[in-house]
Amino acid sequence: xxxxxxxxxxxxxxxxxxxxxxxxxxxxxxxLVNDTFIPEKGGIHPILVKEQHLNNFMGIINKxxxxxxxxxxxxxxxxxxxSPGLGQILKIGAHVARMLxxxxxxxxxxxxxxxxxxxxxxFLCKIDDPLTLYVSGGNTIVSAYESGRYQIFGETLDxxxxxxxxSFARDVGIPHPxxxxxxxxxxxxxxxxxLPYVVKGMDLSFSGLYSAAKRLIESKDYKNKxxxxxxxxxxxxxxxxxxxxxTERALAHTGKSEVLLTGGVxxxxxxxxxxxxxxxxxxARFEVVPLKYAGDNGAMIAWTGILRYKAIGGxxxxxTQINPKERMDQITIPWRS
Amino acid sequence: MSNEIIVEKLIxxxxxxxxxxxxxxxxxxxxxxxxxxxxxxxQIDKILRYNRTLNEAKALIRVKNYGVLVPPxxxxxxxxxxIVMKYIxxxxxxxxxxxxxxTKKVQYLKEIGKIxxxxxxxxxxxxxxxxxxxxLTPTQELFIIDFGLHxxxxxxxxxxxxxxxxxxxxxxxxxxxxxxxxxxxxxGYREGYGIEKINECRDILKNISIIETRGRYVKKEDRL
Numbered sequence: 001x002x003x004x005x006x007x008x009x010x011x012x013x014x015x016x017x018x019x020x021x022x023x024x025x026x027x028x029x030x031x032l033v034n035d036t037f038i039p040e041k042g043g044i045h046p047i048l049v050k051e052q053h054l055n056n057f058m059g060i061i062n063k064x065x066x067x068x069x070x071x072x073x074x075x076x077x078x079x080x081x082x083s084p085g086l087g088q089i090l091k092i093g094a095h096v097a098r099m100l101x102x103x104x105x106x107x108x109x110x111x112x113x114x115x116x117x118x119x120x121x122x123f124l125c126k127i128d129d130p131l132t133l134y135v136s137g138g139n140t141i142v143s144a145y146e147s148g149r150y151q152i153f154g155e156t157l158d159x160x161x162x163x164x165x166x167s168f169a170r171d172v173g174i175p176h177p178x179x180x181x182x183x184x185x186x187x188x189x190x191x192x193x194x195l196p197y198v199v200k201g202m203d204l205s206f207s208g209l210y211s212a213a214k215r216l217i218e219s220k221d222y223k224n225k226x227x228x229x230x231x232x233x234x235x236x237x238x239x240x241x242x243x244x245x246x247t248e249r250a251l252a253h254t255g256k257s258e259v260l261l262t263g264g265v266x267x268x269x270x271x272x273x274x275x276x277x278x279x280x281x282x283x284a285r286f287e288v289v290p291l292k293y294a295g296d297n298g299a300m301i302a303w304t305g306i307l308r309y310k311a312i313g314g315x316x317x318x319x320t321q322i323n324p325k326e327r328m329d330q331i332t333i334p335w336r337s
Numbered sequence: 338m339s340n341e342i343i344v345e346k347l348i349x350x351x352x353x354x355x356x357x358x359x360x361x362x363x364x365x366x367x368x369x370x371x372x373x374x375x376x377x378x379x380q381i382d383k384i385l386r387y388n389r390t391l392n393e394a395k396a397l398i399r400v401k402n403y404g405v406l407v408p409p410x411x412x413x414x415x416x417x418x419x420i421v422m423k424y425i426x427x428x429x430x431x432x433x434x435x436x437x438x439x440t441k442k443v444q445y446l447k448e449i450g451k452i453x454x455x456x457x458x459x460x461x462x463x464x465x466x467x468x469x470x471x472x473l474t475p476t477q478e479l480f481i482i483d484f485g486l487h488x489x490x491x492x493x494x495x496x497x498x499x500x501x502x503x504x505x506x507x508x509x510x511x512x513x514x515x516x517x518x519x520x521x522x523x524x525g526y527r528e529g530y531g532i533e534k535i536n537e538c539r540d541i542l543k544n545i546s547i548i549e550t551r552g553r554y555v556k557k558e559d560r561l
Contacts, residue, residue, distance in 0.1 A: 147512040152505075192380040200501040201465050201486065249352035249521035251511075253469060271517040282350075329509075 010302025014085025079305020082110030107314030450525025
């Protein structure tokens, strides 16, 4: 197929962010537009997110095209997030991508969201073969490339670390997203209240930590013997020490010489500090994915779509079925083998 | 015989502890020192190092009763979170497994299965069974090391979690021969668990796949 402009439109729709990125085949990001659902109260309700995305998707696509000063007809390749995520939301991205692909008569690539997080990090940070700590509201994964796949060395056994922080924030009345606020509170305290530290081999468990933090808030000692800042500090210190320990162990096990921190929680300065520390100790280069590209975004989907397209071409329409529960270690990586 | 303690050199820097080679009253020894971790706050660091050193030393001493080969403990220095133990000459299984013949792989993995069964049958959970934590000596004996995440438990769940971790390590680091290796391991495990506890063993092995299906992002047809 003859591609005119080498432009790819990437659609990210796995959870609360609908994002469209336009990226050319060299990796240059021409535009990136995000629309994020922010709940008035409670968590991310799929039905409400779906409503918002369905209302806004075309506007966001148009804005991305405008920002890149191109027309939809200039697009040569469509990439979309096909897994993992909330089924209802993945479907919107898949439908829109299929429609555009057929309407414009251009190839389509379905991308695994977690792999896209790693690939955009590798590209932007100019890293070749990192051990990746991917921490967000939906995932907590320590991964590295081995035997043709992004193998998972450690992961959460229950809730992701971003979910732990968000849920805790919600319980104490901090609106979504709670991460930055909890980080700010934690910085104001040096007090540590003992919380459960659960590392099982290379895997982590955060649900007990969440319950324990919740009990601290409900206790009659709260605001007498300790403050919210103390709990925030203890929560962060415990959760991040667990993450760092597992990352360090995976680093020692795989012997990789680069460490990549990505996902929404990568924005946390304290976590960065801890992971940078162990990277340095093991003589590994440490990189944090730039904030704009660390969270969910369409540019990473576009870029990963480009990698796959360059290696083995696009997907057939029947291969673009969404898969809400797909693990990244089930997928072979043709562009790296 | 020398009556000195000499720490000669750092031979391995692990994620958790540093291993120093030296001599302990004339004997070749390994000093396993849990070093303070600068990334975590002192309160967490102290609790973890203290508990893990003590836990590991106790475990090393206890599991010897069940015919499991582990380095004998010479001394426990809790203040410096250090365990002094016998130096075991040999190679990490991780480094040599992929280059072994299939027959050897099956032989060793079966033996490892047995060893882990002895531990489990007697209520010991290793907690970090990886091929990095198994040493093959020149006399072809298999030593299990690093009891840092050891725990006591009789629950099916904990035992299967232990096996599940080993399965994952085999897949991620020794992918091509994973099936042969894991099958041999399970065969040894069943044998080691013995006929008198065959039902318990069956439940443990069955529970491995339940743990997998419980995991995140499992294919629909594999879910329960």
